[in-house]
Amino acid sequence: MIEFSGVNKWFGSLHVLQDISLTVAKGEVVVVCGPSGSGKSTLIRCINGLEPFESGRLLVDGTDLSNRKALLKLRSEVGFVFQSFNLYPHKTALENVTLAPIHVRRLGRAQAEERGRALLEKVGLADKMGSYPHQLSGGQQQRVAIARSLCMQPKIMLFDEPTSALDPEMINEVLDVMVGLAREGMTMMVVTHEMGFARKVADRVIFMDRGAIVETAPPERFFTAPAHARTRDFLSKILQH
Amino acid sequence: MLGGLNTRVMMEYLPEIWQGFLATLFLSTVGFVGAMALGVLACALTIQPLRWLRAPAVIYVDTIRATPLLAQLYFLYFGLPRLGIVLPEMLIGIIALSLNSGAYMAEIIRSGILSIPRGQVEAGMSTGLSYMQRMRLIVLPQALRTTVSPLIGQAIVLVKDSSLLSLISVVELTRAGQRIAIDRFMPVEGLVATALGYLMLYYALKSAAGAWQARNSIPGRG
Secondary structure, eight states, rough: EEEEEEEEEEETTEEEEEEEEEEOHHHHOOEEEETSSSSSSHHHHTTTTOOOOOOEEEEETEEEEEEEGGGHHHHTEEEEOOOTTTOTTTSSSHHHHHHHHHTSSSSOOOHHHHHHHHHHHHTTOOGGOOGGGSSSHHHHHHHHHHHHHHHHHHHEEEEEEEEEEEEHHHHHHHHHHHHHHHHOEEEEEEEEEOOHHHHHHEEEEEEETTTTEEEEEEEEHHHSSOHHHHHHHHHHHHHHH | OTOOOOHHHHHTTHHHHHHHHHHHHHHHHHHHHHHHHHHHHHHHHHSSSSSHHHHHHHHHHHHHHOOOHHHHHHHHHHHHTTOOOOOOHHHHHHHHHHHHHHHHHHHHHHHHHHHHHOOHHHHHHHOOOOHIIIIIIIIIHHHHHHHHHHHHHHHHHHHHGGGGGGGGGGOHHHHHHHHHHHHHHHHHHHHHHHHHHHHHHHHHHHHHHHHHHHHHHTTTTT
């Protein structure tokens, strides 16, 4: 479903992605972690073309990312959830969710709203359809953002630190939605430090440092017997409490 | 100063003042439409990535903002005939007003567009919206909300700037007021009549802005 081969990216002289090769199969849930600045956000932002890269090849659902013309089509198949939600503040929750289905998928308004309502109910926001983003809590906004991506019926969902901007008591409401999605068989790549989430649903955990993939392992092995010193060092820092 | 205001003379000149008022209203309206068109175009050119399209727009905006309207007006008034282009004063005036205000409007619209957080544009991208759709559905509706006040402000400036057209013998509100001063040696009466006309236009614009904002505000957020 997602296939990186030898992908390199520089920000000026900074080598932010170093020779990345990685394959994610359909239905797989992959968690990406690593210290800040390790390139994990950049990695998943490449998958829907939000970040261009300089060399290597990236195939997503059979589409070569170097083909900029196919990008819009591809993006409509790949959902992306941001750390800062990025809802449209001038639109209600329901309008946020139905905007792309109406204008990209060309669904009729009634049909898009039906789909949107069902998704907002699914993420537990049946009573917030007509609310504007600023009237919602962070956790609620992030759930609207997830529904907004799902409303396009994507084949892949990407999450870029979806709970990092949330107050602690709101993290679980968002993670619950993501766990549900993983259990339904969605192909997911999730940048997160929520190790409970990784243990529960990840098929693999990837550890990145300084633009390179250091270690890839199933969650059990990743947490109990990491192979690399740098992984152990990182885990000891985030798991000590 | 206004104690002995000769209202009888002012009433006598009311038809002239009214004609001037209508002329100013016309000049300002057409000037505003022209300025908006130029402003949107210049703004669109300055924010797009192609350098050779951006350069003329940047030069236009900079030149206009750097020089006085009076100089621009005279430049067109005396310059165009040298190119063999002879136009009625009214039209020259409208062109000058549009060119002048358009540059300021381009900057106002640009700042409104740049105020929309990049993340929202990326959210639009990642659901497959095209550049034009992102502009039309996400960026412009919000940019418009933040720019209505400064745009109305610019329209108010434009209305007052149209008084400079009296200098190239366009008969508008200021010129009409000067008639009272010249014919009857009553400059204060002329100026008061003129000021009342501008005041009416000012309040019309101000209440239009208020009505627009009341209708288009996001509930609970303004």
